[in-house]
Amino acid sequence: MTRTRELQGYAIALALAVLLPFIEGFAFPGLGLAEDFRPIFIFAILGLGLNIIVGYTGLLNLGVAAFMAIGAYSYGILTCDIYPFQLSFWSATAATIVVGALAGVVLGLPAIRLHGDYLAIVTLGFGEIVQDALRNLETITKGTQGINPLPSPRLFGVDFQSGSYLPWYFLLLFILCSVALLVRNLERSRIGRAWIAVREDELAARCMGINPVRAKLLAFSLGASLCSLAGALWASYLGSTGEPGNYDFQVSVIVLCVVMVGGMGSILGVMLGAVVMVGFNSIVLSGLSDLLARQGILSGENVFAVPGNWKYFIFGLALILVTRYRPEGLIPSRVVKIVAPKKAKGA
């Protein structure tokens, strides 16, 4: 994919995203499609965070949901009026980004020296630890109740709690675009090159003066801070952190799906991946459920008849098929070619 084609892609995506609510309001009022794009934007931010870690640096992180939970809960603690902090939306969000980066460093320091699959398992373990800890530290996190209610942001006097979904839609779109722009700045720079070099051949990168531990740690904590930001937005958007179980392994795998299906290392691809995978989950499956329920077909007795029960199947199958038939994803990356079979390293 050439540079111009890529820029065209960005322009078209942005135009579509901006116009979607108006097109829908004009042509199909009441469809509720644009409304359902809000979680997609949040998952796109998560995907971009994971993309830095797995796409550029080649570290498989299976604990994305944990960072999301850390973001959501620190946002909750910092804003909810049952605690003394009570920061505003903006300062709390900024704080969660820092908290996420710190959490990334704390996990990264011991884990970063591990290779491939070991790292994957440790991050997965970290995800479980965070869930358990949030559940157990009841005096702070309110256990399984979750922290609520959380205040909505205020911006230019717009009330985010009003009936319209548009303020949230455009706020999330704006944040997503800023994140994408910043990530792209890093990707096309010495930092991005160092990440890719470390992934391609760590020893050679080392001998060229790159400190791989520092490069990986930077990627890890940047990814973590983006996931944390997404968690804060998620909690703020829902008005509650929800229970710790909402941030389980399944969420991490959905984010992994978003990145794999969209294309590892491809910013545009990750965003498309979010539309396809999360859109499938939150729009198609839930729409199908509604439809079946309204037709009276859905009895709730037959497991097969509940579309939501096919969720694992669809995400699992997506991962298997993509790795086998289209490992570069829907929109292959221009800078990252993770997929070419590696030449056997001579002994």
Next chain:
Amino acid sequence: MSDLEVFVQQLITGLSNGMIIALIALGYTMVYGIVELINFAHGDLFMLGAFMALTLIGVLGIQDQTFATAPLQCGLLFVLVPLFCAFVNGAIDHFAYRPLRKAPRLAPLVSAIGVSFVLLNIGLFWGGLPMDVFNNGHAASAPKDFPALVSNDNLLGDESNVGFTATDLLVVGVALPLMVGLTALVRLTKLGKAMRAVAQDPTAASLMGIDVNGIITKTFMLGGAIGGFASVVYALYNNTIHFQMGFRVGIDAFTAAVLGGIGSFPGAVLGGLVIGLVRAMSDQYIATQWTNITVFSILVMVLVFRPSGLLGSRRREKV
């Protein structure tokens, strides 16, 4: 109960659970040893094995029997479930992993996560089957009761404060011979020799006329079969199964494999026993809800201080 009795009780519980974990860890270690892949789906395969066992119980109609009254049918579980798991694991290797042999290392792992999710979903659907043992399909995602085919009476007598039951005995009786047999198979037979050769260097092995893919499939089947035994034992020991149980048990088993040194058979067994004991002691002396955190902290510390595990050997990158 005196302090000592509490300790001994936890020791027994820990060792029994540790044996089961060790059996599953063997599945991870065998596969990792030969293709350097964490077979993420192994835990869910173990879960499917337990569902298969419950289905067989329903089909054979032995819900209300025990080993004493229907030894033949109960024994059949130990034949059919491992066969089923071996077949499924072999099929998974064929369809999901074999096409990715030459792909970058992360690709098969991602595929394995995908397989794990697919198996998870199959477990969910399986629990909704219209059979008596599955509550006739009601509440598919709920935990299922597994009939107590082996009695839970205390073998040490009702007066004893320390419980040691026939299920504990069953675990030891199944796990120990399997571990010994597996070690003998790898050390002594021609198949074992071929497996070790493929693990060392697949290219060289294939040049020596070894059917590498065949050996890998056989390894997967063997690991699956051991997982099948583990699932029957687990179900008989805990008397409840759930479609999401594979994830947690799988992580414990993987931790055990890494702790012992992945690729090493005695290591997997040792790691399993250690993890079982740590869990039991943590339940007793820290708090149940912190047990998972304790286990993971151990995993992280082992990987930081001794990535090759207790009994594993280090590998050095060639330049």
Next chain:
Amino acid sequence: MSDLLQLENVTVRFGGLTAVDDVTLTVPKGSVHSVIGPNGAGKTTLFNTVTGVYVPSEGHVRFEGRDLGIPFRLRTIALCAFVALATALFAVLAVNVQTIWEQAIIANYIYQQPFPWSKAMGDAFVSLSTLSFYDGGLPLVFGFVVGGAGTYAVWNASRLTPDKVAERGVSRTFQNIRLFQNMSVLHNVLVGMSGKHRTRFLDVLLRLPRYYREERMATADATELLDFVGLKSHSTEKASALCYGDQRRLEIARALASQPRLLLLDEPAAGMNPTESESLVELIARIRDRGVTVMLIEHHMDVVMNISDRVTVLDYGKKIAEGTPLEVRQNPKVIAAYLGVEEE
């Protein structure tokens, strides 16, 4: 000429195997020094020791008069102590976070009041100081030990790392080409400049003018280097698309990008035909003329004899001869090592 690199009694052991055995040699500034010897003689291991991939079991590697490794000094102890204390504090806080939260935050918080922060801090300290041994002392000791030992283990494993050696001015190529195959030719060279960047993270993230200036300069330097090795016309191609000889040249360009004072070439002529190796000799001469000292492992004797100022011969890890190419060629020990000796 002053000595750029000095090896003093360097020994490298892997378990029971001694790959490099008590080797002493010096490389003067501005020279081309070759290391030859039969396969398995320990030549590459020697290179790996110089570049910090392996830590020598015994002996010293001195570059420009200073030891390449980082010695165990007060700074290391201070670092270990700092991390140990931080981990200990973290462990105590993690174990008691609920108690402190209850006594300092919840006890002082009444809905909608100015929160008494100083009192809360005081309460937190009180609740910390009244902890039992089980809750306070044990995690403290445990965290201290784990943090300190972990830091020491990590430090020990990385005290002589290739990136630090590269920053000091030693660069290398690899026996089996290790380019970043999926990156472009130009980007490979740019990665070689990694140690030289002076822009900060924010410059890059926000694309401040400083970033553009540096990127422009780096690209110009990289293009000059590609021109130097004769690959300028290939700069946008993928590295894996280059032919074998060009890949070797690209590796040299990448190694030169860090502006090294010592360049280690590990069998640069392997797999080259006579014409290619002739132009390689010419390239090495031009590199030397740039002021870069070259150390060379090579099996092609015509290359070695043409370009080297001095030659060291290794056999079974031991240095068996050293001298000018002519001296070495006539040394009976060298002939025996290459051709074998008849047993008598």
